[in-house]
Amino acid sequence: MISIKINLKIVILSILVALIMYPKTIEILMNSGKSIYIAKKLSGVTIERNRTAAVVDKTRIVFMFDDGWKSVYTEAYGILEKYNYIGSVPIIPSRTVEKEYMSYEQLSELYLQGWDMLNHSYSHKENIYDNSDALLSDFNRARKWMKNRYIGIYSGMVVIPFGEINPFLIGQLKDAGYLSVRTSDNIIILNKSEIEYFPITTINLLTDVTVNEVKDILTKTFNEPNTIIFILHRIEDIDDGFDMTYRKDKLEEIIKFIDEHREKYQIITYSQLFQ
Secondary structure: OOOHHHHHHHHHHHHHHHHHHHHHHHHHHHHHHHHHHHHHHHHHOOOOOOOOOOOOOOOOEEEEEEEEHHHHHHHHHHHHOOOOOOOOEEEEEHOEEEEEEEHHHHHHHHHHOOOOOEOOOOOOOOOOOOOOOHHHHHHHHHHHEEEEEEOOOOOEEEEOOOOOOHHHHHHHHHHOOOOOOOOOOOOEEEEOOOOEEOEEEEEEEOOOOOHHHHHHHHHOOOOOOEEEEEEEEEEEOOOOOOEEEEEEHHHHHHHHHHOOOOOOOOEOOOOHHOO
């Protein structure tokens, strides 16, 4: 009995020492265990994706939250849910372990609610525009990561980091079985016999863009339906100095305006554009 107590104390002491000396390692192990649990849970869930197709006589609107910042989960998610809408998130798998970005668990919750998870490359590297092979490899790595974690149904829909695409990459993505590419200002359809452009209007909701400016843009489509993608990043009240934040109250005012004119507008996810 005494030896059991001594051994237990040694075990407890060893755990405490490990927590003190190797906090990062312990955190990684705990996150890995949580990820395995979530993936196992998702693997046994059948997610209904037979959603309403885009309506051609309404202006179709996609809210796309590039990079998967955590504030999308803490701020934007609740607003869209309040009005019974869902959004789209181009994710960067390597950043899901960083505190400013959504975790795998948070992304999974949005995914289960019908949000689109799109492929924004694994690491979102800079300065590889001229290296299409490296960028293709990064997209492939992200696609594998998403599929292995059961949130990869739209991992074949690519969003180009920094918005500008190398022309050589288009053919490589098509050959690798990708479905579409979204750049900073257009969409390229790949899963057809011929590469096609999908007409859209892209609006970056940068920090200084006012609600009235957005309403003016939307009002102009009353009689001429359009397809609009609003691109956002962080949903925060504080300006980050890079124009990448948008205030929560402004976002809600825009969504409320759209909701009040549902006969003219349809909020959908990115993948619904192609249904």
